[in-house]
Structures are given as C-alpha cells and as structure tokens.
Amino acid sequence: MGDRRMHLTDWNALTWLDDASLPLLDAALLIARDEYPDLDPTPYQALVQAHADHLREEVAAIEPCALKMAAINRHLFVELGYSGNHDEYYDPRNSYLNQVLERRLGNPISLAMVQMEVARRLGIPLDGVSFPGHFLVRLPVDGGLLVMDPFNGGRPLAVEELRERARPHLGEIPDDNVLLKILSPAPNRAILVRVLRNLHGLYAEAGQWDRAARSIDRVLKLTPEQPDAVRDRGLAYLELGYLPGARQDLGQYLQLAPEAGDAEQVREKLIEASATRTVLH
Structure with missing residues (x-):
C-alpha cells in the first residue's frame, strides 16, 4: 500500500512507469485531487474493493466469463445504481473518480474505470476501448469479443451497432479489420490521457484557463x-x-x-x- 500511495503523491513518478505498472485507480484519484486537494484516496480504494468483495463468491460460482460479467454489471448498474449522467453530460464531476464513486454518476470513461477495476479484482480481464465517441469496454469470450457500453448500464453491443457508431467518426462503415483495430485494448496511460483531455476540453470551452492549463500539463506528465x-x-x-x-x-x-x-x-x-x-x- 505504501508504494501505491507514493504514486498518488508524485505526478513525476507516473512519467517513468510503464503501462503495466501504472495504477489506473490511483492515478485517476490523483487527477481528482487536483480539483479536490484534501482528497484522501483510501475510502475510494476501499469502496471499489468492497464492490468486488461483495461479488466474489457469486462470481466464483459462475462458469462462463460472459455470465460473470453480467453479474458484475447487474450489481454495479442495477443494485448500486451507477449510471451515465445523460442530463449533465459535460459536468466536470463526471470525470473525477471520487465524485463518480460518491454520486454514482459518470461519463463513459469514468464508469468504465469503475467497471474495469471491479472486474479485474475478480480475475476478469476487462479492458477499456478508446472507441470513437464514447469509451467502451471489451472482454475476450469464446474466441471473440464481448463489447459493452458502461454509459448505458453495461449493455452488450452487436457488431452492426458498433459499425454504425463508428461510421460518423470515420466517414464510412468500418470493415472487420478496421473495427478490430478500433476495438484494441486501451493502455492505462491512454485512458488517463483521455480523461485529462476531456477535462481540458471542458475547461477551455468554459474559459477556465487555469484548470485547462493544469489538465493539459498533467497530460504532459504522462506523455512528455x-x-x-x-x-x-x-x-x-x-x-x-x-x-x-x-x-x-x-x-x-x-x-x-x-x-x-x-x-x-x-x-x-x-x-x-x-x-x-x-x-x-
């Protein structure tokens, strides 16, 4: 635990960590501490662990990985009430993980981080996907991929819907090879950069240049x-x-x-x- 707290107090340390060593939850809380300087990460780390511990026995008794994931989604999005903030999508609080865990409201990428952190604690290799538009998550199943939308309750997405979602951003319907490339796992560093990029865009649009500069400076800590x-x-x-x-x-x-x-x-x-x-x- 001491090593993880070191990462939470030192942005410079994150620069030199490879993606495998970059702690997603802790770094996301470090982003939040820029806006909430008195933030203590311990309760939020404990809350995510509690979500996983609550599910551990149930998930262990399920065999297919897709059904394990369905149990996780049911707990997070139905029983606990995590949901996408459709009414105030551009509220910066949707990007700060402490606020997401407290309010159980978020944007696609913050909800994906909660989903991923819980799943990974249960041994399920859930990855994020930097899909055009909304961030998604993916799980390898039976030689294929289960792609889900955390902003909409973890709903599974069919291939044709994925193609249609990608089309406005690509200018054409992607073929299988392009779609598979788009669905590549997003490394932790890329996920954190996307969170910070979102914040920069929100603050620049609002003319809050001090916060915009801070957010983009953090991007440069991660990608000099x-x-x-x-x-x-x-x-x-x-x-x-x-x-x-x-x-x-x-x-x-x-x-x-x-x-x-x-x-x-x-x-x-x-x-x-x-x-x-x-x-x-």
Missing part, C-alpha cells in the same frame, strides 16, 4: 513532449497571460511539428506572445 499537448498548454498560458510559458510551449510545438496543419496559426500566437508585455499585478 506530445506535440498537441505542448501546443494546448501554450495556448492556455497565453490566455492566462503567462507569456514566458506560452512562448516556450508554442515555440516547442513548432519545432516538434513544423509541418502541422495549424502551424501558421500557432506562429501568429507565438508572435502575439512575444509582442505582448508581461503585466505584473
């Missing part, structure tokens, strides 16, 4: 020198009037991605950051 993240942090710094940081990041973006489609717009922002005087308050 990721060009789009460097750019987005620079733009947030520019909005905040932190011009040295804006110049550094926007200049670095142009070095990392000189042929990017938005390179000219970023150069204009860099000129703006260079021409504007820093105002001291």
Whole structure:
C-alpha cells in the first residue's frame, strides 16, 4: 500500500512507469485531487474493493466469463445504481473518480474505470476501448469479443451497432479489420490521457484557463513532449497571460511539428506572445 500511495503523491513518478505498472485507480484519484486537494484516496480504494468483495463468491460460482460479467454489471448498474449522467453530460464531476464513486454518476470513461477495476479484482480481464465517441469496454469470450457500453448500464453491443457508431467518426462503415483495430485494448496511460483531455476540453470551452492549463500539463506528465499537448498548454498560458510559458510551449510545438496543419496559426500566437508585455499585478 505504501508504494501505491507514493504514486498518488508524485505526478513525476507516473512519467517513468510503464503501462503495466501504472495504477489506473490511483492515478485517476490523483487527477481528482487536483480539483479536490484534501482528497484522501483510501475510502475510494476501499469502496471499489468492497464492490468486488461483495461479488466474489457469486462470481466464483459462475462458469462462463460472459455470465460473470453480467453479474458484475447487474450489481454495479442495477443494485448500486451507477449510471451515465445523460442530463449533465459535460459536468466536470463526471470525470473525477471520487465524485463518480460518491454520486454514482459518470461519463463513459469514468464508469468504465469503475467497471474495469471491479472486474479485474475478480480475475476478469476487462479492458477499456478508446472507441470513437464514447469509451467502451471489451472482454475476450469464446474466441471473440464481448463489447459493452458502461454509459448505458453495461449493455452488450452487436457488431452492426458498433459499425454504425463508428461510421460518423470515420466517414464510412468500418470493415472487420478496421473495427478490430478500433476495438484494441486501451493502455492505462491512454485512458488517463483521455480523461485529462476531456477535462481540458471542458475547461477551455468554459474559459477556465487555469484548470485547462493544469489538465493539459498533467497530460504532459504522462506523455512528455506530445506535440498537441505542448501546443494546448501554450495556448492556455497565453490566455492566462503567462507569456514566458506560452512562448516556450508554442515555440516547442513548432519545432516538434513544423509541418502541422495549424502551424501558421500557432506562429501568429507565438508572435502575439512575444509582442505582448508581461503585466505584473
């Protein structure tokens, strides 16, 4: 337990962990502690463990893996009442795991993390899927895949529905090979980055540039020198009037991605950051 708490207090430590060692639940609670600085992760870790312990005997008595998963979904989404927040989909609390566990409301990726953490504690290899649009989960069964939608009660999705969901994002209906590629397991790091990207988008849209900068800075802790993240942090710094940081990041973006489609717009922002005087308050 001491080692896991170390990860919770040190963002820099996460940079050097490989995906197999990156603790999904603990890192998600670390994201939440940015917004809730007094957050104690222990009760939330214990709550997820309690969900798994409640199911352990029942799941052990079931043989087919798909039926084990059905029992988990029934407990989480029916008995405990976890559900997708359809009414306030863009509420940032849907992305903070402490709030999801308290309110039992979330978005697709946060509910998937709860589902995955409980299933994995029961020996079920449930993975996340960075599907276009809504995040999904997948379970290998009988030589195939059981794909489920955690935002809608863990409902299984047929192949044709998956194709239709992907079509607006791809511009065409994916064939089997493309669909299988889309359904590849998402590593823990990619899941955490998607959570932070969602938060960045929400806060940027709301003009909360301090939170937007914080969220994208955390992306860079997990994926250093990721060009789009460097750019987005620079733009947030520019909005905040932190011009040295804006110049550094926007200049670095142009070095990392000189042929990017938005390179000219970023150069204009860099000129703006260079021409504007820093105002001291």
